[in-house]
Amino acid sequence: MASSIIILFVAAATVFFYSRRRGRLPLPPGPPPKFLIGNVHQLLPKKEPWRAYITWAEIYGPIFSFRVPNRQFIVLSSLKAATELLDARATTYSDRPIIWMLELAKRNLTLFNMSFNHPYFKAYRTVLKNSLSTRAIQNYQSVQTEECRVLLDSLHKNPACFADHIGRNAAAVILNLAYGWKVTGDDDRFSTMMRLAFESNARLSLPGRWWVEGMPFLRFLPSWFPGAGFKRTAIDHGKRLSITDTVPFNWTKEQIRSGSYTHSFVSEQLLPEDGSTVSAQQEEIIMRCSQVIYAGGFDTTASSMKSFILAMVLFPEVQTLAQAEIDAVVGQDRFPTFGDRDKLPYIEALILELLRWAPVAPQGIPHHAMREDTYEGYRIPKGAVIIPNLISMSRDKEMYPDPSVFRPERFLGSSPQSDPRKLFFGFGRRRCPGSHLAEASLYHNISCILAAFTIAKPLDERGEEFTPPPEYETVGILCHPKPFQCRFIPRNQDLLASLSQ
Numbered sequence: 001m002a003s004s005i006i007i008l009f010v011a012a013a014t015v016f017f018y019s020r021r022r023g024r025l026p027l028p029p030g031p032p033p034k035f036l037i038g039n040v041h042q043l044l045p046k047k048e049p050w051r052a053y054i055t056w057a058e059i060y061g062p063i064f065s066f067r068v069p070n071r072q073f074i075v076l077s078s079l080k081a082a083t084e085l086l087d088a089r090a091t092t093y094s095d096r097p098i099i100w101m102l103e104l105a106k107r108n109l110t111l112f113n114m115s116f117n118h119p120y121f122k123a124y125r126t127v128l129k130n131s132l133s134t135r136a137i138q139n140y141q142s143v144q145t146e147e148c149r150v151l152l153d154s155l156h157k158n159p160a161c162f163a164d165h166i167g168r169n170a171a172a173v174i175l176n177l178a179y180g181w182k183v184t185g186d187d188d189r190f191s192t193m194m195r196l197a198f199e200s201n202a203r204l205s206l207p208g209r210w211w212v213e214g215m216p217f218l219r220f221l222p223s224w225f226p227g228a229g230f231k232r233t234a235i236d237h238g239k240r241l242s243i244t245d246t247v248p249f250n251w252t253k254e255q256i257r258s259g260s261y262t263h264s265f266v267s268e269q270l271l272p273e274d275g276s277t278v279s280a281q282q283e284e285i286i287m288r289c290s291q292v293i294y295a296g297g298f299d300t301t302a303s304s305m306k307s308f309i310l311a312m313v314l315f316p317e318v319q320t321l322a323q324a325e326i327d328a329v330v331g332q333d334r335f336p337t338f339g340d341r342d343k344l345p346y347i348e349a350l351i352l353e354l355l356r357w358a359p360v361a362p363q364g365i366p367h368h369a370m371r372e373d374t375y376e377g378y379r380i381p382k383g384a385v386i387i388p389n390l391i392s393m394s395r396d397k398e399m400y401p402d403p404s405v406f407r408p409e410r411f412l413g414s415s416p417q418s419d420p421r422k423l424f425f426g427f428g429r430r431r432c433p434g435s436h437l438a439e440a441s442l443y444h445n446i447s448c449i450l451a452a453f454t455i456a457k458p459l460d461e462r463g464e465e466f467t468p469p470p471e472y473e474t475v476g477i478l479c480h481p482k483p484f485q486c487r488f489i490p491r492n493q494d495l496l497a498s499l500s501q
């Protein structure tokens, strides 16, 4: 009896001592906060807090912290810190912070914002993992091939609007894949609806834009109250977003009912091969998955494709090597196909370099610490927002020497540099489920564009080439190259003529 009491006492003392010690650990270093507002005044420019993270990472190292106003942020700027925490301790770090504007808009059930503990979370991830696996996405190669031909034809006929053609291509592939919907023109009904919804979502989730994110008690203000306009904004945008829940999904259901439908993610899920009935709950999960396929796959792929065009303008020697590989393997009398992919290692390395050189989401998507943790002598408080600072990782000189140079050779040879897929598709249980589809789309579009055209610097009014500046703008959490000019010089007129046949 006495020995049990002693053991209990020692155990309790150890727990007490340990928790005290943990409590005493400091937060990671960071810029000194101001009394009430924290570091909000230093997160500039407001739309692009990741620019401040680059500077702070240089000053404070691979793990630093800041506060906005009473929300604690921890920023991970090295692959080591990100994988040791977000991958290796995934059960602690796979939640998402609450975005109050999305809560107010009643958008908390989309996968991007859904809590790791939500009963639907696992089901969502399983559906997406299975339907976007390397094997499953082969079903969509014909859609990607067909839409790539439309893209090449548009680039040939109207090269000045290349960014619009790229956007249309990304939307067309995703809408066809998700719902079996064929985009027909520039004012396509579903493309427009989804784009507007996407803009609403980006606006509501803009980091640093809304006071309520740092002072959640503001959400209790009645919407008529002076200064509570943010609540009305959330509700208005929420209505616009909710249309995308039902309209495309019900359209596909209607097509299935009529007996004439195109194979898509939704049709495949609603008509299981074993003939089993889909419950109302499963139907809701399928509907929400189809929505995140669009939300996750549209702007990301479009951004990467625009960065590819920019990279080819800025690094013509890479383009020459890539075209030489395509000519040697594929020849000049047909376009590359998915079947050629394994035989085009330089193109594969070019795609990896594209993911690294131009991170689509420079600050990733924030994670959330579900319990208190310690790392490298620092305390990570429960509830902290964890930012994977992908932009700084992409510029890590030890991992990627000469980081601003676009050099696919980094990923070739006997000692390739660190695989950027470990970073740029995210971490832990929130890792991007669309990575295989994204890479397949990039491969097909990039190899076909390089087979068809040489992308060249634009000409000024004197007919001389000039170099467009590599400038980026941020929309929500995603980055795009700012509009720039370039030329698409046809390499093979016969091949291009075959597109119109």
Ligand code: HEM
Residues within 6 Å of the ligand: 111, 112, 113, 132, 292, 293, 294, 295, 296, 297, 298, 300, 301, 304, 360, 361, 364, 365, 366, 367, 424, 425, 426, 427, 428, 429, 430, 431, 432, 433, 434, 435, 437, 438
């Ligand atoms: C170049 C293309 C793409 C890039 C760079 C990219 C990158 C990312 C990143 C960094 C995350 C956050 C992971 C994390 O929280 O740690 C993410 C999440 C996600 N991505 Fe992608 N992605 C791309 C394409 C796609 C595509 C094509 C789809 C769908 C077809 C997709 C669907 C998603 C979804 C649904 C999530 C949320 C996962 C969750 O919260 O559990 N992405 N992506």
